Structure formats: C-alpha cells, structure tokens
Amino acid sequence: MKKAEYDSGQVYWEAPSNIALVKYWGKKSTQIPCNPSISFSLSSSKTRTSLKWRKRDHGGKDFSFDFFFEDKKNQTFEKKIQTFLERIEPNFSFLRDYHLEFYSSNTFPHSVGIASSASSMASIALCLCSMAEAIGEVNLEKKFFQEASSIARLGSGSACRSLYGGAVSWGEHSWCQRELGSDLYATPFSGLHPKFKGLLDFILLVDSSPKKVSSTAGHSLMNDHPFLDSRISQANHNMEGILKALDKGDWMSFQHIVENEALTLHSLMMSSSTPFILMKPQSLILIEKIREFRKKSGAKCCFTLDAGPNLHLLCLQDDEALVRRFIKEDLEEFLENKKWIADRMGFDGPKGGYL
Numbered sequence: 340m341k342k343a344e345y346d347s348g349q350v351y352w353e354a355p356s357n358i359a360l361v362k363y364w365g366k367k368s369t370q371i372p373c374n375p376s377i378s379f380s381l382s383s384s385k386t387r388t389s390l391k392w393r394k395r396d397h398g399g400k401d402f403s404f405d406f407f408f409e410d411k412k413n414q415t416f417e418k419k420i421q422t423f424l425e426r427i428e429p430n431f432s433f434l435r436d437y438h439l440e441f442y443s444s445n446t447f448p449h450s451v452g453i454a455s456s457a458s459s460m461a462s463i464a465l466c467l468c469s470m471a472e473a474i475g476e477v478n479l480e481k482k483f484f485q486e487a488s489s490i491a492r493l494g495s496g497s498a499c500r501s502l503y504g505g506a507v508s509w510g511e512h513s514w515c516q517r518e519l520g521s522d523l524y525a526t527p528f529s530g531l532h533p534k535f536k537g538l539l540d541f542i543l544l545v546d547s548s549p550k551k552v553s554s555t556a557g558h559s560l561m562n563d564h565p566f567l568d569s570r571i572s573q574a575n576h577n578m579e580g581i582l583k584a585l586d587k588g589d590w591m592s593f594q595h596i597v598e599n600e601a602l603t604l605h606s607l608m609m610s611s612s613t614p615f616i617l618m619k620p621q622s623l624i625l626i627e628k629i630r631e632f633r634k635k636s637g638a639k640c641c642f643t644l645d646a647g648p649n650l651h652l653l654c655l656q657d658d659e660a661l662v663r664r665f666i667k668e669d670l671e672e673f674l675e676n677k678k679w680i681a682d683r684m685g686f687d688g689p690k691g692g693y694l
C-alpha cells in the first residue's frame with residue numbers, strides 16, 4: 340500500500356463475517372477466550388468500513404471520533420468504539436492526537452442472523468492498522484494481519500477470526516504439533532480438505548428482533564458456570580476432532596461436532612446462573628426437520644446456531660440442489676417472512692486500500 344504523507348488520510352477495508360463451528364464461549368480475562376474455537380469466513384456477507392483521520396490542532400484528553408453506520412450516526416456502536424479505543428491505546432498511543440471518522444456498511448441486510456460485530460470490528464481494526472502504518476507509527480509488514488487480528492480481538496473476540504478467508508482458528512490448542520494456536524490472534528487453517536472448500540451456509544431467519552442478551556453478557560455468565568471445566572475440556576476435544584475431520588474430509592465427524600457445539604452453546608446459556616433461552620419454537624422445528632430430511636435423503640447437511648434463534652444450515656456442494664429444494668418446500672413456512680440467505684465459505688479474506 341502507498342503511504343499517506345500528510346496529517347490526514349483515508350483508508351478502507353472490507354472484512355468477511357464468520358460462523359463458528361467450535362464456539363468461543365467464556366473469557367479467562369479481558370478478550371482472552373476460555374477455549375479454542377474455529378470458524379469459517381463467509382463469501383458474500385461482509386462489512387466495509389472507511390476511516391478518515393485528521394490531526395487535531397491540540398491533541399485532546401478524550402478520543403475524538405464519529406461513527407456512521409449506513410450513513411447514520413450510530414451511538415450504540417460509538418460506545419463500543421470508545422471501549423475499543425481504550426483497549427487498543429497501549430498499542431496505538433497516537434489515537435488521541437487525531438479526529439477519526441468511521442463509515443461502515445454491511446453487504447447483508449440488518450438482523451438476518453449474521454453476526455455483524457465480527458466483520459465490523461475486523462474492518463475497523465484493519466483501518467486503524469493501516470492508519471498506524473500510514474502515519475509512520477508502526478511498520479507491521481508481514482505481521483500486518485496478525486497484528487490486525489490481535490487488535491480486532493480487543494473489539495470483539497470473534498472478530499479476530501474475520502482476518503482471513505477459509506477456516507480460521509483462535510485460541511491455544513495443539514494438534515499433531517501442526518497447528519499451534521494463540522489466544523492473542525487467529526490463525527488460518529492450512530489443512531482444509533477439498534471437500535470442505537465448497538461448504539455452503541444457508542442462513543434461515545427465525546426471528547430478526549434484537550438480541551435479548553448480548554454475547555458479552557453471555558460470556559460473563561461462564562465465569563461462575565457449574566459446567567465451566569467440563570465445557571473447556573469438551574471444546575478442546577471437539578477442536579481436535581474437527582481439525583482432523585476438516586483435514587480428512589470426514590463429513591460424519593464434522594456434522595456430529597458442529598451440532599454438538601451449537602446445542603452445547605445453548606445448553607450453557609440455559610444452565611447459567613441467570614438462565615436464558617434464545618431458541619424459538621421454530622428453531623426446534625427446523626432442527627427436527629433437518630434431521631428427518633437428512634435421514635430420508637442421505638444429504639450431507641447439518642445445522643449450527645450462534646447466540647440467537649436463527650439457524651445456519653451447512654451442506655456440501657454436491658447436495659446444493661437437494662437442500663435448496665428442501666428449504667423451499669419444507670422449511671420456508673417456518674421462517675420469518677419466508678426469508679433465507681444463501682452464502683458459502685469464502686477464501687478471499689479482507690480487501691482494502693488507501694482512498
């Protein structure tokens with residue numbers, strides 16, 4: 340990238356959303372996960388952010404920034420940015436010397452069950468890293484994406500995995516001494532079997548109303564959770580299993596682990612000291628229907644859920660036509676406004692440049 344030589348400049352980055360297969364749930368300390376996780380990045384669902392910076396005449400005490408989401412000032416997100424800037428200031432000490440203007444937009448519609456905090460925070464972190472390079476504060480070179488992942492994690496844990504395409508892991512783990520994970524940044528998984536490269540994700544919309552419980556509040560309920568220790572060992576076990584399955588192209592193990600993780604996430608929420616249920620009756624109907632369909636048709640498909648009621652129906656490319664017909668004929672009537680979105684594993688990773 341060309342360096343901006345002035346006290347002002349503008350950069351943009353586009354980062355993909357991701358969906359976790361082994362779930363990050365619970366924090367050991369600030370933005371350090373209790374367990375390793377792995378997700379895959381989506382191909383079409385992305386956030387694009389541009390950042391304009393301008394040197395302030397008198398560097399102030401407070402951060403000076405505006406955040407616009409789809410051209411409107413967004414105060415909820417501004418609060419998140421404030422916390423984020425406070426967390427990254429030890430790395431980026433120049434932040435108070437500049438006025439920052441963020442303009443962000445998603446390629447996917449609002450509230451459709453696609454987590455936007457991961458792609459937003461990843462694109463914001465990338466913009467700030469590019470700015471730091473442009474004003475000559477850091478020289479990240481080959482470590483650019485690793486540093487951006489570490490910065491993104493401080494905004495939202497799952498965001499650190501949106502720094503790469505394909506399957507991406509985060510958190511300490513070891514498997515056959517081949518992939519050593521870090522709690523500080525995500526690592527792209529290099530051993531993906533060709534079978535999984537065509538993984539499709541049909542996002543089935545059950546309820547688009549805003550979340551009752553934020554992920555951040557959900558994570559904190561793991562601190563005194565009676566099943567914390569067993570959850571950590573289960574996640575490590577599932578991590579090892581899924582890495583092997585992804586490497587060998589073993590669909591049956593993949594399916595088993597992915598569904599086990601989704602249902603565990605929701606069981607953990609239901610059994611925490613402040614219990615909450617995020618699934619809706621339709622979520623359960625869809626799960627039943629998917630299992631029946633798979634038994635009858637032999638299609639390679641399975642489901643996962645985030646911390647919400649909407650389902651992600653995953654399937655391999657060979658079964659695409661069969662699964663699309665199944666959604667149209669058997670599932671649409673249970674979806675909010677019959678709405679679903681077709682996406683797939685994306686390999687491009689983030690894209691950006693100076694404006």
Ligand code: DP6
Binds near residue numbers: 359370494497558
């Ligand atoms: C259920 O990354 O949104 O989607 O770090 O507090 O911002 P914070 O949490 P967040 O948690 C995501 C949890 C999850 C599982 C996952 O993506 O691994």
